[in-house]
Amino acid sequence: MSDVMVDVRGVHKSFGPLEVLRGVDLRVRAGEVTVVLGPSGSGKSTLLRTINHLEKVNRGWISIDGELIGYRRSGNRLHELKEKDVLKQRTHIGFVFQNFNLFPHLTVLDNLVEAPVAALRRPRKEAVGTARRLLARVGLADKADAYPRQLSGGQQQRVAIARALALEPKVLLFDEPTSALDPELVGEVLDVIKDLARTGTTMIVVTHEIGFAREVADTVVFMDGGVVVEQGPPSAVLDKPQHERTRAFLSKVL
Amino acid sequence: MASTTDTAPPGPAAPGAPAPPLPDDPAGLKVVPARHYARWVAAVAVVVLVAQFTHGLATNPVWEWDVFRDYVLSETIVQAVWVTLQLTAYATVLGFLLGTVLAFMRLSRSPVLQTVAWTYIWIFRSIPMIVQLVFWFNLSALYDRLGFGIPFGPVFWSVDSNSIIGTIGAAVIGLTLHQAAYAAEIVRGGVLAVDEGQLEAAAALGIPRLRQIRRIVLPQAMRAILPTAGNEIIGLLKGTSVVYVMSIGELFYQVQVIYGRNGRVIPLLLVATAWYVVLTSLLSVVQYYVERRYARGADRTPPPTPLQRARRFVRTLRTAAAQRNRPVVPFKPLGDIR
Numbered sequence: 001m002s003d004v005m006v007d008v009r010g011v012h013k014s015f016g017p018l019e020v021l022r023g024v025d026l027r028v029r030a031g032e033v034t035v036v037l038g039p040s041g042s043g044k045s046t047l048l049r050t051i052n053h054l055e056k057v058n059r060g061w062i063s064i065d066g067e068l069i070g071y072r073r074s075g076n077r078l079h080e081l082k083e084k085d086v087l088k089q090r091t092h093i094g095f096v097f098q099n100f101n102l103f104p105h106l107t108v109l110d111n112l113v114e115a116p117v118a119a120l121r122r123p124r125k126e127a128v129g130t131a132r133r134l135l136a137r138v139g140l141a142d143k144a145d146a147y148p149r150q151l152s153g154g155q156q157q158r159v160a161i162a163r164a165l166a167l168e169p170k171v172l173l174f175d176e177p178t179s180a181l182d183p184e185l186v187g188e189v190l191d192v193i194k195d196l197a198r199t200g201t202t203m204i205v206v207t208h209e210i211g212f213a214r215e216v217a218d219t220v221v222f223m224d225g226g227v228v229v230e231q232g233p234p235s236a237v238l239d240k241p242q243h244e245r246t247r248a249f250l251s252k253v254l
Numbered sequence: 255m256a257s258t259t260d261t262a263p264p265g266p267a268a269p270g271a272p273a274p275p276l277p278d279d280p281a282g283l284k285v286v287p288a289r290h291y292a293r294w295v296a297a298v299a300v301v302v303l304v305a306q307f308t309h310g311l312a313t314n315p316v317w318e319w320d321v322f323r324d325y326v327l328s329e330t331i332v333q334a335v336w337v338t339l340q341l342t343a344y345a346t347v348l349g350f351l352l353g354t355v356l357a358f359m360r361l362s363r364s365p366v367l368q369t370v371a372w373t374y375i376w377i378f379r380s381i382p383m384i385v386q387l388v389f390w391f392n393l394s395a396l397y398d399r400l401g402f403g404i405p406f407g408p409v410f411w412s413v414d415s416n417s418i419i420g421t422i423g424a425a426v427i428g429l430t431l432h433q434a435a436y437a438a439e440i441v442r443g444g445v446l447a448v449d450e451g452q453l454e455a456a457a458a459l460g461i462p463r464l465r466q467i468r469r470i471v472l473p474q475a476m477r478a479i480l481p482t483a484g485n486e487i488i489g490l491l492k493g494t495s496v497v498y499v500m501s502i503g504e505l506f507y508q509v510q511v512i513y514g515r516n517g518r519v520i521p522l523l524l525v526a527t528a529w530y531v532v533l534t535s536l537l538s539v540v541q542y543y544v545e546r547r548y549a550r551g552a553d554r555t556p557p558p559t560p561l562q563r564a565r566r567f568v569r570t571l572r573t574a575a576a577q578r579n580r581p582v583v584p585f586k587p588l589g590d591i592r
Binding site: 052054083084087088089090091093095097099101102103104105106107114115118119120147148149163164167 | 449451452454455456457458459460461462463465469470473474548550551552553
């Protein structure tokens with residue numbers, strides 16, 4: 001049994017009166033792929049955003065590789081970290097957005113080089129070398145000098161994945177990485193993610209692609225109403241769901 | 255007649271005789287462009303008016319073009335233009351620097367910084383520039399000595415305020431403070447126009463805060479900032495004429511001094527006008543190219559510069575002239591003129 005890489009304990013999150021997460025527990029082991037499924041509004045994107053502290057939690061805690069995210073513990077107190085320290089923690093957590101969020105005014109290469117140079121203080125030359133290697137890995141070596149808007153959606157998302165990888169994160173978080181894509185472009189992005197899964201990258205993927213979950217996931221987590229309803233290997237959750245809500249959801253999307 | 259309707263072509267038939275059916279080969283039809291008579295009449299009328307005005311400019315002796323010619327490149331005027339340019343440059347650079355700081359103060363999460371910036375903008379947008387300039391001109395009456403020390407405590411070092419802030423300095427401060435209030439709102443508008451996702455992506459990548467602003471936010475905000483900023487800088491260039499109240503030898507003041515002496519009001523106002531037009535045109539050209547630079551990545555194919563457009567136009571004319579002698583090929587799609 002490998003170590004726990006991501007540990008989420010009793011996380012609550014509200015936006016004003018709306019309680020989006022009501023006590024979520026989740027453990028992801030190093031090298032494993034966890035796919036989070038659930039109807040929209042079930043809190044899966046919010047959960048992902050709390051893991052890299054884009055959203056502060058109201059209760060509970062999250063740790064990655066044994067390090068508390070967003071807080072420092074001394075005795076029984078949690079001290080909120082300064083933004084500078086949170087930013088440093090985020091370099092260990094890759095995040096891929098639904099809308100790619102590439103920097104449109106920078107070339108593809110500069111999109112990949114920016115964070116290693118700015119956040120990790122890598123020499124630019126080294127960062128460029130890594131960036132080119134990663135672009136080749138996602139099949140876009142020839143697009144290094146293009147601007148993001150000159151690429152198709154699928155290509156942009158592959159660049160975004162390469163950009164997240166450039167920091168050599170301990171865990172990669174995907175927030176519906178194929179939801180903004182035309183159907184014929186979904187495959188190329190999923191292929192890149194599958195390739196990462198094979199090489200033992202720890203990943204949490206929020207998605208609606210059931211086929212992808214079945215093929216790649218070590219664990220499938222089904223969320224609804226801000227809680228984890230059911231989790232387990234895909235063969236259990238997808239084929240023999242124990243819970244009525246899971247069955248209702250799967251019957252709608254399959 | 256009933257038999258002809260069977261073969262009548264679609265569309266309105268010519269009155270009287272039925273039109274023959276459309277030929278299978280579209281090349282057999284000639285397209286006659288629509289004629290816009292009203293447009294031609296309007297164009298002729300406008301051209302006549304413009305010609306009349308130009309003729310008046312050239313022939314009316316009141317303009318005194320010989321006086322204009324004598325003064326437009328005279329040393330006094332060129333020096334005055336230089337002062338105008340300096341005032342504009344200082345106030346632009348300092349005004350936008352201070353304005354950017356104020357903009358980020360207003361956008362910050364600290365209520366104190368927000369309030370201070372808001373109040374600054376409120377006050378300096380409320381005071382007419384000329385009133386503010388006269389205030390600074392009389393700075394020494396307000397604070398006759400300026401110094402460094404502990405706030406509300408002892409002062410270690412101080413000087414006579416008029417000795418370090420001359421009239422030009424006072425004018426630059428006045429213009430800067432005024433400009434900063436407007437620049438702050440322009441920069442804030444530009445920053446707000448940047449997609450929230452850009453900041454999230456930068457934050458998720460762990461890019462330090464200042465670098466996020468400098469490298470990710472501001473370059474994208476520039477797209478929204480530049481058109482308005484161009485307006486402001488051109489406004490400022492002309493606004494420097496207000497500092498004539500402080501007897502600074504900028505363009506408008508110098509022109510007034512000269513026509514006060516020789517009474518040639520109209521030609522000297524023309525001198526000032528000509529210079530303001532020239533400087534504004536130069537600024538507009540600079541603005542065009544700066545905007546183009548910050549548009550990188552925003553369009554899939556950047557639009558051509560006026561020079562490239564002119565070249566392409568000449569090329570189009572040439573091909574059109576070459577084709578005029580060849581048989582007409584209707585329905586051929588016209589090429590994209592851009």
